[in-house]
Amino acid sequence: MSVAGSPxxxxxxxxxxxxxxxxVEEAGGIVVPLDRARVLVWIGDPAEFPDLADTVEWxxxxxxxxxxxxxxxxxxGNRIWTNASGFYAAGCAEHALALLLAGLRQIDTSVVLGxxxxxxxxxxxxxxxxxxxxxxxxxxxxxxxPRLSACGAWVVAVNRSGTPVEGAVRTATPDQLDEVLAETxxxxxxxxxxxxxxxxxxxxxxxxxxxxxxxVNVARGALIDQAALGRxxxxxxxxxxxxxxxxxxxxxxDDPLWECxxxxxxxxxxxxxxxxxxxxxxxxxxxxxxxTAGEKLISVxxxxxxx
Amino acid sequence: MSVAGSPxxxxxxxxxxxxxxxxVEEAGGIVVPLDRARVLVWIGDPAEFPDLADTVEWxxxxxxxxxxxxxxxxxxGNRIWTNASGFYAAGCAEHALALLLAGLRQIDTSVVLGxxxxxxxxxxxxxxxxxxxxxxxxxxxxxxxPRLSACGAWVVAVNRSGTPVEGAVRTATPDQLDEVLAETxxxxxxxxxxxxxxxxxxxxxxxxxxxxxxxVNVARGALIDQAALGRxxxxxxxxxxxxxxxxxxxxxxDDPLWECxxxxxxxxxxxxxxxxxxxxxxxxxxxxxxxTAGEKLISVxxxxxxx
Numbered sequence: 001m002s003v004a005g006s007p008x009x010x011x012x013x014x015x016x017x018x019x020x021x022x023x024v025e026e027a028g029g030i031v032v033p034l035d036r037a038r039v040l041v042w043i044g045d046p047a048e049f050p051d052l053a054d055t056v057e058w059x060x061x062x063x064x065x066x067x068x069x070x071x072x073x074x075x076x077g078n079r080i081w082t083n084a085s086g087f088y089a090a091g092c093a094e095h096a097l098a099l100l101l102a103g104l105r106q107i108d109t110s111v112v113l114g115x116x117x118x119x120x121x122x123x124x125x126x127x128x129x130x131x132x133x134x135x136x137x138x139x140x141x142x143x144x145x146p147r148l149s150a151c152g153a154w155v156v157a158v159n160r161s162g163t164p165v166e167g168a169v170r171t172a173t174p175d176q177l178d179e180v181l182a183e184t185x186x187x188x189x190x191x192x193x194x195x196x197x198x199x200x201x202x203x204x205x206x207x208x209x210x211x212x213x214x215x216v217n218v219a220r221g222a223l224i225d226q227a228a229l230g231r232x233x234x235x236x237x238x239x240x241x242x243x244x245x246x247x248x249x250x251x252x253x254d255d256p257l258w259e260c261x262x263x264x265x266x267x268x269x270x271x272x273x274x275x276x277x278x279x280x281x282x283x284x285x286x287x288x289x290x291x292t293a294g295e296k297l298i299s300v301x302x303x304x305x306x307x
Numbered sequence: 308m309s310v311a312g313s314p315x316x317x318x319x320x321x322x323x324x325x326x327x328x329x330x331v332e333e334a335g336g337i338v339v340p341l342d343r344a345r346v347l348v349w350i351g352d353p354a355e356f357p358d359l360a361d362t363v364e365w366x367x368x369x370x371x372x373x374x375x376x377x378x379x380x381x382x383x384g385n386r387i388w389t390n391a392s393g394f395y396a397a398g399c400a401e402h403a404l405a406l407l408l409a410g411l412r413q414i415d416t417s418v419v420l421g422x423x424x425x426x427x428x429x430x431x432x433x434x435x436x437x438x439x440x441x442x443x444x445x446x447x448x449x450x451x452x453p454r455l456s457a458c459g460a461w462v463v464a465v466n467r468s469g470t471p472v473e474g475a476v477r478t479a480t481p482d483q484l485d486e487v488l489a490e491t492x493x494x495x496x497x498x499x500x501x502x503x504x505x506x507x508x509x510x511x512x513x514x515x516x517x518x519x520x521x522x523v524n525v526a527r528g529a530l531i532d533q534a535a536l537g538r539x540x541x542x543x544x545x546x547x548x549x550x551x552x553x554x555x556x557x558x559x560x561d562d563p564l565w566e567c568x569x570x571x572x573x574x575x576x577x578x579x580x581x582x583x584x585x586x587x588x589x590x591x592x593x594x595x596x597x598x599t600a601g602e603k604l605i606s607v608x609x610x611x612x613x614x
Contacts, residue, residue: 098408115557150457
């Protein structure tokens, strides 16, 4: 049933995913073809995005980073756009913790070398007492901070607004980044891909880190200058890097990335595709409830901003 | 200076580790040869353990599990014995979390296969909403529970006394183990090696688990029947196992363990040897302070019990 008046007509395209259909109906909406919809839930690629009539008031995208939709020129100022950064946050935070711990605990080395305690023990490190800087601390940062804190780490958050992240010992702004990096043990990248964040990790910023530092990326590959990362890993400028995202994706089989020592790569699985629409469903239901009630939506995209 | 009267004479053998010497002196003790000592801090192996005069009132061992010292017959009822389970707990808990997350997040598979998102995503799993049972929930359990809870997992603790573990949704006793295993998603072993816990994980208990279950062992290798584990992994009875301890250690190069699918092995590095005496130092200082003040020591071993 609709919260007020007739049920909200929602299109789910390019296919009617059953988890999302259930979410729409639970929230008092009705699933309809696109030409009768006031809302479009788009779970397809940017290249296939349809032309929209002005009667579509809100488009809900399923991705957290929407640079692909921006590049395709589909995001306009004629309606509300939401991305899905909210419901990705917990999964990305868990994956970031898994990658950082795998690096510190040398699980990758153990998998490759077997029982080799001559090589492995000296470099095993701990999160206890370590400082971990989260760059781009929004939703993922809010989820990751309590996980890191429970492991005894000190969290420093960096975000554009300087909005304090609960549990972080410090929240800094991007202009303080150099000073923050010089004092951190490890770095987790959780920022959107914009012109400003492109190659944020490069030769210069890597040189600010420590020989025992790990760099973890669960955001977008373009945040790291991969050639610079390769140099830093080969020269021992940092201890290692763990990436769930690369530039490009997937890396070619002859990408120099595969030759880097102390590099862990997972294939963009922080939020696995099979569980995606199931996890997205409660989040969509909440936004449909809010839209119907005339409330502010979660994760509204600013068409003028880059994320 | 001594807390009361003349400084407590402490021997540190077989070598005078500087971290432990500093800890003894900080706590008001003085480091002396064994034949003048009232306390022996033993950081060597059981096989080299010296004959003791009755003037040695307390022996502090550096290991958490002391089955090696029991087997060597050195533990007697003539003095106080302490083990070091206390200061290992946080490191073991962190390693257990790292191993469990590495398994759920398929980091081992990614390290071996590279970018293979056809194989990897469907099985990626999360701690959020998962039930994790800690078997032998003492010090490690107390450290691991808040780490797992911060990741959104529900913790069930199992220990001999049924002493509730803070943050666990349930604390059960060993007689309830079957019922607990039938309802859990994952298992972490943190129990001492005793006759009772030997092969606690065998064909029968593995069959109680789920096809998506991971088993993590940061305690002692003997808790698992490794042949049964191999069968369970090959037959898909459980999803995987991550072991920091094996039986024997190290496994022979032709041990069938190395052929098991979905098995992560790290070489007993939950608490790395290089940082060991540094981490042990504050704990030893506290026990020396207590001994001098006539207070109850931390981690006293019951000579009649098996741990």
